[in-house]
Amino acid sequence: MRMLIMGPPGAGKGTQAGAVAESFGVPAISTGDIFRANVSQATPLGIVAKKFLDAGEYAPDDVTNNMVRDRISEPDAAVGFVLDGYPRTEQQVKELDEMIAFTGGRLDVVVCLTVEQDELVTRLLGRAAVEGRTDDTEEVIRRRQEVYCAQTEPLLDIYRRRGQLVEVAGLGDVIEVTERILVAVTAALAS
Ligand code: AMP
Numbered sequence: 336m337r338m339l340i341m342g343p344p345g346a347g348k349g350t351q352a353g354a355v356a357e358s359f360g361v362p363a364i365s366t367g368d369i370f371r372a373n374v375s376q377a378t379p380l381g382i383v384a385k386k387f388l389d390a391g392e393y394a395p396d397d398v399t400n401n402m403v404r405d406r407i408s409e410p411d412a413a414v415g416f417v418l419d420g421y422p423r424t425e426q427q428v429k430e431l432d433e434m435i436a437f438t439g440g441r442l443d444v445v446v447c448l449t450v451e452q453d454e455l456v457t458r459l460l461g462r463a464a465v466e467g468r469t470d471d472t473e474e475v476i477r478r479r480q481e482v483y484c485a486q487t488e489p490l491l492d493i494y495r496r497r498g499q500l501v502e503v504a505g506l507g508d509v510i511e512v513t514e515r516i517l518v519a520v521t522a523a524l525a526s
Pocket of ligand 1: 344366367368370387388389391392393394395399419420421422423424427470479
């Protein structure tokens with residue numbers, strides 16, 4: 336199973352990627368988590384990425400692409416993966432196509448979680464209080480939404496045209512949303 340979970344910041348991609356990946360027996364790979372781990376350990380990658388994360392901007396494509404290429408070539412991802420937070424730019428879509436073609440596999444499905452704008456900001460501010468992420472301040476949240484709308488939302492059309500996109504309502508409790516995703520993915524794979 337090679338799957339992407341897309342959607343705006345605050346849609347619940349991370350939580351759902353974990354649950355869905357577990358049910359398919361593949362790793363959930365979150366570029367945001369990998370960046371944050373590198374930032375907190377002050378690795379060379381983390382030092383480069385920190386200013387972008389803190390400002391709510393995207394890290395440079397070449398840095399992000401290399402990081403994903405390395406991660407999906409690890410043995411646990413040979414059976415597949417659920418990617419959370421990648422691709423986010425057109426250049427990343429192109430790179431991912433090449434990475435997957437190189438393995439001889441194919442992308443099975445792309446899930447987009449849909450949630451209303453107001454609900455997103457409420458959720459992110461709530462998460463800020465719990466997790467203390469440095470990019471969950473109101474100003475940075477707003478910037479992350481803008482960057483998503485400008486650079487990532489248009490990518491949905493690419494996958495829609497390829498017939499790989501499945502849109503799932505992200506509202507409701509976590510287990511309900513997971514169920515909805517699994518039903519939608521199963522239907523998409525069978526069609
Ligand atoms: P996330 O946890 O997915 O919201 O990601 C947190 C931050 O990590 C983003 O705001 C970006 O700064 C950076 N990031 C994560 N994924 C990507 C990506 N695919 N391309 C560029 N930057 C990314």
